[in-house]
Amino acid sequence: MRAASQGRVGLVPTMGALHDGHLTLMREARKECDLLVCSLFVNPTQFGPNEDFGKYPRDETRDSEMASSVGVDVLFAPNVDEVYGGNTTSVLVKGVSDLWEGALRPGHFDGVATVVCKLFNMVGANVAYFGLKDLQQCAVVRRIVHDLNMRIELRFSDTVRESDGLAMSSRNAYLSSEDRSRAPLIYQTLSKCFDALRQAKSPQETLQILHAGKTILEDEEFAVDYFALVDSNTMEPKDIPGTGDSIIVAARLGKTRLIDNIQLVY
Ligand code: PAF
Numbered sequence: 001m002r003a004a005s006q007g008r009v010g011l012v013p014t015m016g017a018l019h020d021g022h023l024t025l026m027r028e029a030r031k032e033c034d035l036l037v038c039s040l041f042v043n044p045t046q047f048g049p050n051e052d053f054g055k056y057p058r059d060e061t062r063d064s065e066m067a068s069s070v071g072v073d074v075l076f077a078p079n080v081d082e083v084y085g086g087n088t089t090s091v092l093v094k095g096v097s098d099l100w101e102g103a104l105r106p107g108h109f110d111g112v113a114t115v116v117c118k119l120f121n122m123v124g125a126n127v128a129y130f131g132l133k134d135l136q137q138c139a140v141v142r143r144i145v146h147d148l149n150m151r152i153e154l155r156f157s158d159t160v161r162e163s164d165g166l167a168m169s170s171r172n173a174y175l176s177s178e179d180r181s182r183a184p185l186i187y188q189t190l191s192k193c194f195d196a197l198r199q200a201k202s203p204q205e206t207l208q209i210l211h212a213g214k215t216i217l218e219d220e221e222f223a224v225d226y227f228a229l230v231d232s233n234t235m236e237p238k239d240i241p242g243t244g245d246s247i248i249v250a251a252r253l254g255k256t257r258l259i260d261n262i263q264l265v266y
Pocket of ligand 1: 015
């Protein structure tokens with residue numbers, strides 16, 4: 001695609017089930033690229049055996065209409081064989097992928113890292129766009145591009161939220177109406193902790209604030225996988241907040257697992 005276009009090729013990698021978060025990335029990309037490619041591939045290697053690969057929402061017609069409405073030139077929707085047929089290579093990113101999502105979803109980031117590298121190369125992208133809702137994914141991709149000396153620029157965009165604060169995600173479609181009405185508590189709690197952490201001066205205070213945030217969610221029957229303060233680049237836990245650090249959360253509401261984060265700015 002790069003050779004054919006003779007210009008700047010932008011890639012927005014997605015698994016489909018597009019929403020406004022994806023469209024925001026595409027609109028940003030449209031301004032900067034000559035050829036804009038959106039990949040649509042539900043990547044089997046990033047799903048664990050008991051995860052939702054089979055039921056992940058798929059509607060290529062709707063996705064294609066949405067993508068062209070914001071000026072995408074090419075919808076790249078390969079099948080599994082086209083992406084992986086006969087392959088025995090995978091990309092393993094140590095360190096940044098070890099904790100949080102990486103610990104709870106073994107193999108997830110190996111799948112993400114491998115497919116991201118493949119998509120970059122298959123498309124011949126000069127620049128790729130990712131949403132910061134998946135903060136650890138962004139850190140992993142940044143690490144890959146650095147460590148493998150890849151000649152691609154990366155752009156990371158703020159999380160796009162519903163009017164009540166819920167981070168947009170294709171998986172929000174799984175929420176029952178009752179759980180949907182409770183889900184905004186995640187961002188409300190992150191925002192509360194964000195304010196409190198700005199005043200925190202000691203590791204004890206930080207831990208208390210994070211513990212209080214987790215408790216707010218647990219009291220409302222969220223099953224919290226983690227609620228932590230991390231360095232946004234290394235994903236290592238922090239006990240004294242600094243600018244650019246993020247509070248990250250993963251919590252299950254019924255059968256739906258939601259993740260979100262907020263970045264500290266002083
Ligand atoms: O964020 C996603 O939708 C996926 O993890 C990605 C980057 C498209 C890789 O499959």
